[in-house]
Amino acid sequence: MSFLAFFEQLSESPWSVALHESQIAYSIIESFHVWSLCLFFGMTVMFDLRLLGWTMRKVPVSEVIRRLQPWTIAGFVLMVISGTLLFYAIPLRSYQNLFFRTKMLLMLVAGLNVFIFHSRVFPGVAKWDADARPPKAARIAGALSLALWIGIIFSGRMIAYNWFDCDRQPQPWIINFLTSCVPTE
């Protein structure tokens, strides 16, 4: 079964329809998504700024990571739970939404950045833990994370708008290609 067919079927399931039609439930979940963003993005930004040497320059990097990580993870889990529910309420439209696709792609890259940082850069932290300005590799990881998350928030916010949606034709062929949209006419 193709993704398209799967999400089409999902969007017809009773729970998805109920969530989609319940204005109050949807609003509350969306609010949770924004509030957990404050926790997650707030923590991530502060850590990225520390990696760049732009704040908390006297606090060892390993201490910042150790003390902030539980909050960052908690925020991320809340974001994934509320985000999945938001997707579940509107599966087909989200799947074909240009901004949703951009967001997922950027999140993949952000995850890769975290993976590379933790496997390649952070193991050597003992050498530069107390440096006000960490080495270049750490600064690049921080700058990348910051840029990617700003992009993710931007595209996430834009999912709500239907400018490039499949049911709004005509669209340039490139848009329909990127959204896997096959106009019916």
Next chain:
Amino acid sequence: MDLLPFFQWCYSTPIGEGIRNSTWLFPVIEAFHLLGLGLTAGAVLMVDLRLLGVGLRKQPVAQLWANTQPWLLGSVTLMFASGIPLFLSESIKCLYSFAFWVKMTSLLLVLIFTFTFLRRVTQMELTSDRPRLGRVTAIVSLVLWFGVAWGGRWIGFS
């Protein structure tokens, strides 16, 4: 006091009208507003979590306050710079929105609280890791900021 004429004037400003006439201006400004929110939360949480004894608890509070203050001021400036145009574009709706007034009241209170009381607390030489005064201060700050975030999100739903 009748606020309607003032809110009507706000609504009729060229900025408000320009935003209403554009498809993408409102969403883009709103995205900047959201970024500012996240950054504000980061700066606020650094100090509040420390006061609660669950953040960077080995660090002096005064130092964390000093480190995060430029970011707090910067992000609050970004919030105002993006929030005022958003308000101008839909000020009449705001006048009748309960969430808007919750937000503005909390915002006023939290800004006064942060730069008077909370700032004073961060400058005290607190002896233990999680002094009671610090904890109460942090909770008040978080509750007020939550009022701002709650109101802000729910203006959009009304």
